[in-house]
Amino acid sequence: MASGAPRFFVSHISGVAVFDPAGDQVGRVRDLVVILRPGRRPPRLLGLVVELSTRRRIFLPMTRVTAVQSGQVITTGVLNVRRFEQRPTERLVFGELLDRRVTLVDGGEAVTVLDLSVHQLQARREWEIDRVFVRKGKKGGTFRRGKGETLTVEWSAVTGFSLEEDGQGAENLLATFEQLRPADLANVLHHLSPKRRAEVAAALDDDRLADVLEELPEDDQIEILGVLAEERAADVLEAMDPDDAADLLGELPEADKERLLSLMRPADAADMRRLMSYEEHTAGGLMTTEPIILRPDATVADALARIREPDLSPAHAAQVYVCRPPEETPTGKYLGTVHFQRLLRDPPYTLVGSMLDDDLRPLEPDAALPVVAGFFATYDMVAAPVVDEAGSLLGAVTVDDVLDHMLPDDWRETEFHLEEGEVPDGG
Template identity: 50%
Template sequence: MSTGPERVYIARLAGTTVFDPLGDAVGRVRDVVLLVRRSGGAPTAVGLVVEVPGRRRVFMPLTRVTSISPGQVICTGVINLRRFKARQGETLAVAEMFERSVKLKSDKSTAYIEDMAIEPDRTRTWHVSKLFVRRAERRKGVLGFSRRGEALVVDTDQVTGLSTRDKNQGAALVIESFEDHKPADLAAALLEMSPSRSAEIAAALDDERLADVLEEMPEEDQVVLLSTLRSERAADVLEAMDPDDAADLLGDLPEKQAAALLELMEPEDAKHVEQLLGYEDDTAGGLMTTEPVIVGPETSVASCLAMVRKQELPPALASMVFVVRPPLETPTGRYVGLVHLQRLLREPPHEAIGTFVDPAIAPLHPDARLPEVARRMAAYDILALPVVGDDHRLVGAVSIDDVLDHLLPSDWREHIDEDSGPEQEVLHG
């Protein structure tokens, strides 16, 4: 086996393109999977986390790697396309070891890991051989430790604390690496990490970003992660979530805990969520959001177009506006109808929206069951439908993503982009 440089630094390896023997790109290295022994000794590197097309992260054993050299990793065999999730005893180098504090045996001082080097032994088993660390130092006028001290390279046997969880370990590096990714990508990465590390990352995210990430997680994982937050912080994150997602999450919590969080939320946000909690999960009322784009009949086309341009608006809800009599907050005044985005694009900007409603689209009743909602969407070939009560007031809208989320198996997120089998033979040699 040709492995190129015998010593490889993980920070440089991250982002490197993975090729098959024919020269076709397979993906990019995102992390290295380590086995860290609590009894001590150098951690063993057992595989790579590789991001393949579709931003799916999969595991590639280092036994499949035939060459590591600057700018490329060459491997052979088959790729298991199941999304990677760390097993018991496995640790991710970049996500979980970088920024961890250790003690230098030479002078008992504290240092923080900034990089790690791996190299193979005679049996071609890869071990962490070197650590690039930065000393922590106390500075005048600064509370605690600064991480701007001397940088040095040490052998792994010259430090203690590698296997110890670090409550002061930073999360900035992980968050920064996902800055340009969608929330679903960061959600998937958190599921790969140990529960304690994912809780650390969650604590460091701002409320809006964490809310977006939670919405992309399976319900049981949402509950686990939310439970790691202080109650006040959890309430702030729930306020930042879409009301329907917040209601689903609260519905999975113990009744006493859900009630306590609702009490901590802002009254207006809590009102929308409580409204949704009053409906059964598989009904239009339970599926809907209370925050679609709602306008009065006299609103201009130009104003409506400005509303649907908002970046935070989901694409399905941006495909139409709902026209009602005042008040414009759900439950609104009398429902008038909906106007499609395509219609808005064809009409003069100064015209009032009320003259362009589509009379063919009948609203859903809050008690309409999921199969009826799905059939109605398919029949109308539409991305969202209004939900109107017996008093003809708009109470919300059901979007296609909410319908699919309830129709698909509960573990559908674990199988995105998978082919017919768990493994795909894309590498040869």
């Protein structure tokens, strides 16, 4: 190894950028691959799982890593872009070793693995996991923040890594990925085993799990929902965007769907039933029932306060919809929209009812997907209202809803096409 730190803790390189010698970023570290060895010999670090910008995950052997330093990994400049496939003898550090309960050889006390230290062997191009950072006491807590004594011990001082473990926690795995966007964390979950997926889902709070579920392939969504307690599954569905939750409910057997709907708040269940009454590939099937709705006597200041809400996606915050009461969908008479750029140009005391954009005819709930897509493309829209025959606002369709339904069904599970074989980094 030409340069770089001879030792690092694995948590320190989670998600760090991988660069070629020219300084071009080629991806980010998503996991480490090790092979366990007989007896108490430290595991050998074979390489890194690197996620390219195309979301394809590849294997980067440690022999092609020239440095691990300053929050970055430097490679030799050549990558094999074949998709990573884990072999039976290999173990993933983040996916399988963190949060594991192991036993201290001296005393037989059970401890939880919080982190692992990787060490470069002297005069060799090999790396080993030689130390384990653990916490005594009961399972639970988060990385370096739980109760109980923590200590770092040699790998040979613990046993139990090679055993199957039921109920393995996920707190420390999640801590290594706590800064990930929901779509990236969903990609992490998709590549875990079903057992670890269930454990991670159990450790996520409802809102975070809801955000992640929205980004997962349909099969993964159904699998995760199926392993949750029914009351929690209903809570997570309530936390999801209504259109995404309705799509997921629509894929469940009728008995399961009705049981979950009965556990939801009546208002949320009513929204779900209304959305499921529309054909999937229509404006009604695509829309959310929770756009930002204001009365005409609301001010610009009121509107700006609403679009500043941190949980709103950029598309949902792009404009507000002005309607007569009631302000819950289906609303009173829909009057028009006001784009956020217009809100930024007018004084805070201006009434939104005086600045309406009402030139464009809103979408009808039975408008087919090609019609909706054409509307967005023609008028450069990021969101559009859906209004019924009586003139009531039913919801709003956003551009991400349109893209989700126009892309192939398996688009979340694939990446942009790359030729397999040896190519320069970034090629």
